[in-house]
Amino acid sequence: MPEKNTVRKRRGSGAVTLIDVAKIAGVAPITASRALNNPDQVSADVLRRMKEAVERTGYVPNRMAGGLASSKSKIIAAIVPSAVSSVFMDTIESLNSNLFDAGYQLMLGQSDYSAERQEMLIESFIGRRPDGIFLTGVLPSGKARTKLLASGIPIIETWDLTVTPMDMLIGFSHLEVGRSVAQFLLQKKRTKFAVVTANDERASRRYKAFCEELKKAGIKHVPIEVIGPKSTMHAGRVALDKILSLRPDTDAIFCSSDVSALGILAEARTRCIRIPQDLAVVGFGDGPYASDSVPSLTSVRVHGSEIGTLAAQYLVKRAQGEEVNPRIVDLGFSIIERETT
Amino acid sequence: MPEKNTVRKRRGSGAVTLIDVAKIAGVAPITASRALNNPDQVSADVLRRMKEAVERTGYVPNRMAGGLASSKSKIIAAIVPSAVSSVFMDTIESLNSNLFDAGYQLMLGQSDYSAERQEMLIESFIGRRPDGIFLTGVLPSGKARTKLLASGIPIIETWDLTVTPMDMLIGFSHLEVGRSVAQFLLQKKRTKFAVVTANDERASRRYKAFCEELKKAGIKHVPIEVIGPKSTMHAGRVALDKILSLRPDTDAIFCSSDVSALGILAEARTRCIRIPQDLAVVGFGDGPYASDSVPSLTSVRVHGSEIGTLAAQYLVKRAQGEEVNPRIVDLGFSIIERETT
DNA sequence: TTGAAAGCGCTAACAA
DNA sequence: TTGTTAGCGCTTTCAA
Numbered sequence: 001m002p003e004k005n006t007v008r009k010r011r012g013s014g015a016v017t018l019i020d021v022a023k024i025a026g027v028a029p030i031t032a033s034r035a036l037n038n039p040d041q042v043s044a045d046v047l048r049r050m051k052e053a054v055e056r057t058g059y060v061p062n063r064m065a066g067g068l069a070s071s072k073s074k075i076i077a078a079i080v081p082s083a084v085s086s087v088f089m090d091t092i093e094s095l096n097s098n099l100f101d102a103g104y105q106l107m108l109g110q111s112d113y114s115a116e117r118q119e120m121l122i123e124s125f126i127g128r129r130p131d132g133i134f135l136t137g138v139l140p141s142g143k144a145r146t147k148l149l150a151s152g153i154p155i156i157e158t159w160d161l162t163v164t165p166m167d168m169l170i171g172f173s174h175l176e177v178g179r180s181v182a183q184f185l186l187q188k189k190r191t192k193f194a195v196v197t198a199n200d201e202r203a204s205r206r207y208k209a210f211c212e213e214l215k216k217a218g219i220k221h222v223p224i225e226v227i228g229p230k231s232t233m234h235a236g237r238v239a240l241d242k243i244l245s246l247r248p249d250t251d252a253i254f255c256s257s258d259v260s261a262l263g264i265l266a267e268a269r270t271r272c273i274r275i276p277q278d279l280a281v282v283g284f285g286d287g288p289y290a291s292d293s294v295p296s297l298t299s300v301r302v303h304g305s306e307i308g309t310l311a312a313q314y315l316v317k318r319a320q321g322e323e324v325n326p327r328i329v330d331l332g333f334s335i336i337e338r339e340t341t
Numbered sequence: 342m343p344e345k346n347t348v349r350k351r352r353g354s355g356a357v358t359l360i361d362v363a364k365i366a367g368v369a370p371i372t373a374s375r376a377l378n379n380p381d382q383v384s385a386d387v388l389r390r391m392k393e394a395v396e397r398t399g400y401v402p403n404r405m406a407g408g409l410a411s412s413k414s415k416i417i418a419a420i421v422p423s424a425v426s427s428v429f430m431d432t433i434e435s436l437n438s439n440l441f442d443a444g445y446q447l448m449l450g451q452s453d454y455s456a457e458r459q460e461m462l463i464e465s466f467i468g469r470r471p472d473g474i475f476l477t478g479v480l481p482s483g484k485a486r487t488k489l490l491a492s493g494i495p496i497i498e499t500w501d502l503t504v505t506p507m508d509m510l511i512g513f514s515h516l517e518v519g520r521s522v523a524q525f526l527l528q529k530k531r532t533k534f535a536v537v538t539a540n541d542e543r544a545s546r547r548y549k550a551f552c553e554e555l556k557k558a559g560i561k562h563v564p565i566e567v568i569g570p571k572s573t574m575h576a577g578r579v580a581l582d583k584i585l586s587l588r589p590d591t592d593a594i595f596c597s598s599d600v601s602a603l604g605i606l607a608e609a610r611t612r613c614i615r616i617p618q619d620l621a622v623v624g625f626g627d628g629p630y631a632s633d634s635v636p637s638l639t640s641v642r643v644h645g646s647e648i649g650t651l652a653a654q655y656l657v658k659r660a661q662g663e664e665v666n667p668r669i670v671d672l673g674f675s676i677i678e679r680e681t682t
Numbered sequence: 683t684t685g686a687a688a689g690c691g692c693t694a695a696c697a698a
Numbered sequence: 699t700t701g702t703t704a705g706c707g708c709t710t711t712c713a714a
Contacts (some may be wrong), residue, residue, distance in 0.1 A: 012412060013470070028684070029708080046683085060467045061468050062707055063469050064469065064708090066709070068405045069709040070709055083424075089430060108449040109441065123401065124441075129403060233633035234629070262630070288573050288600075292574035293607060294607040369700070370693090371693070374693060375699090382700095387699085410694075411692080411694075411706085
């Protein structure tokens with residue numbers, strides 16, 4: 001007697017498949033599929049047998065195959081400038097939690113503050129056919145924007161405001177932030193301003209608005225210290241040094257991040273500069289350090305984790321074919337006043 | 342004349358497929374596939390025609406389909422306890438960067454410090470058939486461990502050491518950290534110790550080893566203040582308050598994170614406790630704040646981003662069928678001495 | 683409530 | 699170097 005299995009064209013991973021499980025449960029594959037995905041479309045008996053078969057085999061459904069067949073990946077792709085920058089990670093954390101609870105998985109990309117890298121990320125993300133794409137910031141026109149638009153994938157831009165979003169948008173106005181902080185500091189009777197800002201488009205916009213508002217009050221010159229895209233305490237310390245050598249009587253500094261603001265506090269301390277008497281400091285982000293530093297830091301609170309939660313809701317809704325309203329949400333911000341002003 | 346398209350069984354996403362592109366380029370689908378994935382297996386002429394066709398159609402390959410056919414997802418799944426905890430995000434940042442450069446995408450899950458949630462994450466990750474799985478910490482035995490092992494997916498456990506890893510392991514010894522810090526502080530002639538630690542298994546192990554080492558020096562009692570799993574400056578401040586009310590003459594504190602250590606520095610400052618004269622403080626993680634706080638913080642440096650880089654290399658190698666050597670890597674740590682001791 | 687058939691979009695295996 | 703064929707593991711469509 002010849003061998004039973006003669007010509008075998010084996011492929012695949014060798015893992016247990018739905019067909020295997022279905023066979024064991026004594027049902028057709030599609031019934032097995034229903035038992036797993038739409039349990040209420042199936043008799044209790046089938047359900048029981050399937051459960052047993054799954055248990056026995058240790059079957060784990062292949063979501064790539066499922067995704068291919070259903071054109072639904074249950075993946076949301078997100079891009080952040082950097083993973084260590086905790087401002088955005090608040091957003092990512094709540095986004096991820098909420099997505100997971102809704103049965104979605106997060107694919108995370110870092111642009112490392114490079115537009116080119118961001119384009120590459122977007123292109124390779126599209127290939128995964130995610131059910132939604134989350135972007136930090138608004139995407140400027142370019143190849144990536146065109147491809148994204150053409151892909152038909154729901155998109156949510158965040159952490160900014162524009163009248164021409166690609167699709168959905170949840171954020172706040174950096175322009176307003178700049179203005180408000182200027183007004184706030186003017187009210188505090190400050191007169192010699194400086195700005196410490198990350199090399200980042202949104203931060204620049206805050207700076208610009210800050211200056212324009214000051215100009216209205218007759219203040220023309222606002223020195224700016226640009227630090228690398230990643231804010232660090234060290235950069236803040238160096239920045240204060242430079243600012244003071246430029247203008248020793250500076251009495252108010254607006255930082256583009258809490259971390260650099262903390263650096264300024266540290267440097268001020270070593271120089272025995274009194275805060276806020278000699279120098280007022282305003283941070284941005286209202287991170288976990290702001291309220292507990294000494295002195296505590298006045299900062300701009302921006303609802304980072306709310307952005308993530310709402311974005312998750314929006315993306316899930318859209319992935320399920322529902323509409324969301326409104327498509328543009330301004331979550332605003334607030335200046336949390338503490339000891340540094 | 343009747344309609345041309347009569348019975349249509351339309352499905353799919355409607356997006357441009359490889360077949361469309363192949364048709365336009367005048368080649369068979371497989372040739373088109375080769376042109377995209379193995380350009381050197383194809384004539385220059387085909388390459389040119391394909392490039393043009395791709396350009397014209399805006400074709401983006403469907404990686405779900407590719408993955409299904411080749412049993413290679415080009416996805417690496419990673420689990421962290423929390424996204425905002427910057428200690429781990431250093432690792433994730435380098436992991437992600439390196440993976441992306443190698444053509445892999447990162448799927449990120451947060452366990453939120455819950456073992457149950459981690460199990461759920463692992464199970465749903467397995468369904469994605471990632472080419473590798475990255476874990477923060479070592480996975481205790483349980484359902485998830487069994488399923489992971491059964492899945493055959495390359496696994497890398499990190500940020501810890503054990504003699505029984507599931508597969509690969511890159512980390513350092515928390516036990517050694519506890520010991521070393523104890524020796525370090527003893528050498529500084531400290532006598533009244535306390536520990537502030539996150540509610541976290543690895544931190545507890547550091548504490549235990551810390552105590553044992555002190556016991557050898559005749560020190561029996563080491564008060565411990567356990568804070569929530571997420572370290573904050575605030576928790577550090579509160580902890581110092583409690584410790585001092587318990588034993589006002591405490592002269593050395595070992596913190597399970599830099600952030601809580603910073604909280605201690607802040608609280609000490611408001612109480613006019615001199616650091617390091619009255620109180621020595623040692624942090625953990627050697628984050629970006631440690632060196633620039635005032636006073637600068639002595640901390641345990643743990644090579645977080647190196648873990649990520651090496652993990653990426655290992656995972657990619659294994660995904661491509663190569664072996665890695667050694668499978669267990671102890672990257673060690675070092676105590677960076679600064680002003681707080 | 684269940685099932686048969688026909689793909690989803692791609693690539694491995696084999697052959698030319 | 700190129701093509702043919704046959705799946706990968708699942709779900710949609712349609713029918714019973």
